[in-house]
Amino acid sequence: MKKTITILVFLLLTISCEKDDICTTPNADTSHLVIRFYDQLDQETPKTVNNLLIVGVDNPLDVSYVAESTRDSIAIPLRILEENTSYKLIKDYVVDDNGTPDDIIDDTATGNEDIIILNYENEELFISKACGFKNIFNDVNIAFTVDADNWILNTTVINNKIENENNAHIHIFH
């Protein structure tokens, strides 16, 4: 009898030590949209975009997402309280400081700006007490504004459900 009670008390003590309420679940965070750039002429081959600057349209701070760089893929956040997000993708982005590196007022920027518009439906998925919910973007589609000098020539949605960042969701051809 004593033995049984000892075992029970031990079990109770062990179980009462809870896991820390820290979110450690993998892939619990809302995923970014992953876009990969391909060559329009050879659609199997990734092709880098020279000096690409990414700026969210109507971004509250009016800042670019990251500094411009030459790359063949990007991962960008979508708005979770809206069901559309637009980005300016500026290729060959160059800032001319007009000979005065310290004075940013007279700087002029040049580049070829195309705007992509993403439409989707939000779905909240429960993960855990510590992590809360993550947002999943469903039925994602992409459009781009047509101007006289588009560098984006075509787009394809590879995966219209954004729930992880393992593979590209959209291919852009240029």
Next chain:
Amino acid sequence: MRTYIFFISLFISLVTYAQEEEIKDSTKTHKFGLRIGTDISKLVKTVVIKDYTAFEINADYTFLKKYSFAGEFGNEKRTIDETQVNFTTEGSYFKVGIDYNAYENWLDMENAIFVGLRYGLSTYKHTLNSHGILNTDPYWEENNLISTPITYDNLTTHWLELIIGIKAEIFNNCYLGINAQLKNFVGNKQPNNFANLYIPGFGKTVEDSKWGIGFGYTISYFIPFYKK
């Protein structure tokens, strides 16, 4: 499955143990009757803790010298506030089972050091008052805390519970008790797109675990029916 075998084997070992005992104390007299009481910790917490309301009635009836039918029923309403979720769970529960008293009483006393087994059933609902959408990229500066309430109702959980405790007579037929409970789900259907993080009568649940624990502090009154 192993868990149930553990419970059952423990129970069987208690029964056989009890039978050996019966023979030697058969000459003593025993009072039989109904002991009815309440969990005072729930009452105290109702007064002290904001967002917590609970009430429980518990009873046991000795049908053999060392065995009692025992049960609890009550209701509980509790709000839990975590960083990512704030929810209120409310519902009712009952537990029924048998207690085995391991304490060798003096003549006419009904003190107990007991081990018992219960089947528990709880019906309840959750209201998710607010919830956070995890989005660690702050670029769009959105408020990720959604405060539109969501209700998950008609939820049911069944469990088996092992209870150990003591009940001591403090004055005429009034007993003070303390007990600890170890619980294991038999059936716990999770709501769609949420989880049973708290269950009335069961308590807090631990992620990916079927186990739960509870503690009770009881005050009860013994109504004697007859002596034997």
